[in-house]
Amino acid sequence: MRLAYLTTAYPEVSHTFIRREIVELARRGHDVLRVSVRTPSSRLVDPRDIEERERTHVLMADRAALVLATLRALLLRPRRFLRAFAVSLQMSGRSDRGLLRHLVYLVQACRLREVLAAHGSEHVHVHFANNACAVARLAHLLGGPRYSVTVHGPTEFDVVLGFSVREKVHDAAFTVAISHFGAAQLQRWTDPADWPRIAIVRCTIGDEFEKPAAPIPPGSRTFTCVGRLAPQKGQLLLVDAFAELIAAGNDARLVLAGDGELRAAIEERIAHHGLGDRIAITGWVGSEQIRELLGESRALVLPSFAEGLPVVIMEAFALGRPVVTTYVAGIPELVEPGRSGWLVPAGTVAPLVAALQEALDLPTARLDEMGAVGRARVLREHTTPGQVDALEALLRRAVS
Secondary structure, eight states: EEEEEEEESSSSSGHHHHHHHHHHHHHHTTHHHHHEOOOSOOOOSHHHHHHHHHEEEGGGOOOHHHHHHHHHHHOHHHHHHHHHHHHHHHHHHHOHHHHHHHHHHHHHHHHHHHHHHHHHHHHEEEEEHHHHHHHHHHHHHOOOOOOEOOOOOOOHHHHHTTTTTHHHHHSOOEEEEEEEHHHHHHHHHHGGGGGGEEEEEEOOBBBGGOOOOOOOOOTTEEEESSSSSSSTTHHHHHHHHHHHHHHOOOOOOEEEOOOOOOHHHHHHHHHHHHOOOTEEEEEOOHHHHHHHHHHTSSSSEOOOSSOOOOOHHHHHTTTTOOOEEEEETTGGGGOBBBBEEEEEEOOOOOOHHHHHHHHHHHHHHHHHHHHHHHHHHHHHHHHHHHHHHHHHHHHHHHHH
């Protein structure tokens, strides 16, 4: 199959699961065109991401081509252009992003249709039901191939009306959710007639995480939190909880692996608690560094307020590390309390402190047992070949 993949920004540090999906499809002999609406904002550190960047066509990189494509669509496809224009107006009426932004999406769609035509793309798959999906939807109305979309959450579910998720799902050849929770949210907001075209394809770990897990170092007193430093990830609350843990007389360290808009506030909170010698912020890290950090850790901690289903939980389990996290969205489908980790209410400090305390008190042999339970689950449900099997079947059906 000649396929295209479209995202708002590709490749991004936090979207390695998309890269694995694309690379596996290409390995199976499919011709996969990578298209990104704009240039990624994060600093790429993984050589594989850097390589993918060189293979990716960025729509916004050539403004002249955007203008010319729009003029050609208006002159050569006036009826299709007017239909796409009308849909742009409809989408803008429900969104807080306004008409001008949606007219930009139309311009991008005109260019995307030409890029797809030049490649001979039979189908375009989109990750996230945001502006990239709007562009794919408009490109189809302009005469481009049909699209499908993987909806991750939580953002799409936060602004489901503003993103016109119902209409995008209706027009898509099929829609993928990454968890049962995600599928249920899609069913909640869409026409029941469209439910049969909603499928579950889970996010995956890289094959480097499938190697035999090493035991937790017996002397490790380190917790690692991996993720963008942002309000919804809950790191500020984690610092407060960790301060209580240390105040209770515990010897422990916390590594915050990531970067983002909340870094200055988190650094200020760390200084406020006098924990500069116990909490470290690494900045953006690649897959190899994540493996090293988790390998040195007693457990992964992820105190998120909102999520889809975090890949880093899968990665921690694959490395044999138990997980302390919150019971939001699809997380309880993967983390089993008392068997592979701890689930605490989001936004609460005391239960998080209690879970961290228990993770410190348990023998590492027991933590290894918990990690092994999580690892077995991940190797059963979150490997790239198995999930791409399911996606490939959906794509073949859509193309045929």
